Amino acid sequence: MDGDLAAFRAEVRDWLAAHLTGEFAPLVGAGGPGREHELTELRVAWERELGAAGWIGLGWPVADGGRGADIARQVVFFEEYARAGGPGRLSHIGEYLLAPTLVAYGTPEQRRRFLPPIARAQELWCQGYSEPEAGSDLASVRTTAVRDGDTWRITGQKVWTSLAHIAQWCFVLARTDPSASRHRGLSYLLVPMDQPGIEVRPIVQLTGTSEFNEVFFDGAVTAAANIVGAPGDGWRVAIGTLGFERGVATLGQQVGFARELDAVIAAARADGRLADPVHYDRLVDAWIGLRVLRYHALRTLGESAGANASVAKLLWANWHQRLGELAVDEPGAMLAEGEPYALSDAQRLFLFTRADTIYGGSNEIQRGIVADALLGKVGRR
């Protein structure tokens, strides 16, 4: 590691030690998998704290409000963040999904308008893709947008919209040309959430808590200029959003995984299950799997993700789901509980990880992409 990088690591570590304290002290370890609902207001304030110090958009060009940090520095930031027990992030949808989309497909005005508030966490984003009739089959979205003078007027329903209840903006995939074939009639719109035409209803999850929502658009409006790409070009932009390189964030996610695995091992040690060779084998397998995730992320760092994003998703989703099962693999682990529906960490991890192989593109969809793109498409779909 070069000296500059070590200095950078020290800077991150010192900053976190100095700031993840006092009013923010309750956030250590909060908001992780299965606890996405926790301490939301304080976490929003924390995002602003991060934004003010320049930790959001670290790798963006300086001209876009970022710090132009190289990949190694971005990785260091994520590692140190996770190591310090930094809380689950709320600005990531803007930072990792919308921002690169605007850099790739947006206008200079859109970049100027939207990137700085993302970097300062003044505006949080949510993703308006899935609908009741458009899940895996995203191109079948029915939400419509029609031009009405200087605005787009949007009507329809989105679902499974994470963080819609706290976001100021939503990037919405909507049908703007009903006569065009299904992939061609879509547009990518940027829509403000705080308006009478939008209603957000929380959906209660297996965990008994709520992080995602239904979002109803009833003649909601956004300025005509808030379209990314041309009308009818929304599919290309939307798929682009999903394909940006996320290896850096993945490495940070893995530090969180390592903490979860440590906790599972500590629990096994405490209740004597380390002496059980079968359990022991499974813990070793989990550790090996995590190493593989890390090597895979390091190997593909900086490459455009494309279909490799599907490989990465399949690797970590299955690994994490198995970790959830390992966490409750002792008699009674799924029973014991204190407060009403105050789940244990192990139970929460288990329940949350049931969704890992579904959200963000199910395993079945990912395997289809891997088969088509990496193995070469064979015959009919």
Add this chain to the structure above:
Amino acid sequence: MRFGWTADQVALREAVRDLLASACPPSVVRAAWPGGDESSVEALWSALTGMGIPGAVGELGLDEVDLVSLLEETGYAAVPLPVVETAAVAAPLLAATGDPGGHLPGILAGRTRVAVAGGLVPYGRRATLVLHLDGPAAWLSTLDGAVDETTVDGSLAAVRVPKPSGEPLTEDAELVGLAADRLALGAAAQLVGLGRRMLDLTVGYVRERRQFGVPVGSFQAVKHHLADALVRLEFAAPAVYAAAWALAGRRPERGRDVSTAVLLATEAAREAARTAIQCHGAIGYTVEYDLHLYAKRAWAVAATCDTDAHLARVAEALDLKGAAA
């Protein structure tokens, strides 16, 4: 030799399935969660009592083989009451010990429900007595001093009871072991039923749910998941029935067979839950949809089974234990 059901057993199973379809729909399982309307849960017990189920072993003269598919149906419906505990464990044990406390008439009349203590007491909040099975001894206690415990499956109505003292029932290790095996068999049967329910729900859903212009169930990726889950269940079910047969005949290998049934049924039910949630997609991860009621029950019932102990018992029966040590 055909290892199949008699016409009477099939008829009984169908009658119970019909009864539970109307008396224990998902809305009743939901009502059994905290804050729900307990009266529908009480009505369910009345319906079960009306069919003679609490006293099935004594009154209807059923043995474990007759009982096992009935218990499977109570799993299929996720009955939120101690039906295995009362009908398959407590009632036969009371009958065999001469019912010193005179509880059997209350059980037959539907007034008395008996839960069984493990670490927690599942359905303790809906029971009038708690049966403790501990090594060679069995005794009954009341629920005085019981503390409510909510669990991942909120309909389990579990309690924790203080260090038990109460009415001694027997110190006949054979009888107590038989009761413990009946409890394990009941759990295995319910897990198979729960697995079948989750699979049925999922098959119904993937037939209706359309993406890419076709039902999602028409995709091989989905079909193969469901076929694998079915194969697991079909692999577990005969082992559960064989264990019932071994218990009914008091065969010497019954412990091994009950443990085998538990091991297969816990895995099959967990696999069915995983498959069902996966094939439903996000809707299966919500509480507004019914699937979670059955998945959480399956996880809870599986968690009451000490699979390590069951593995050890099978290993011992196969004379593998000594070799490993």
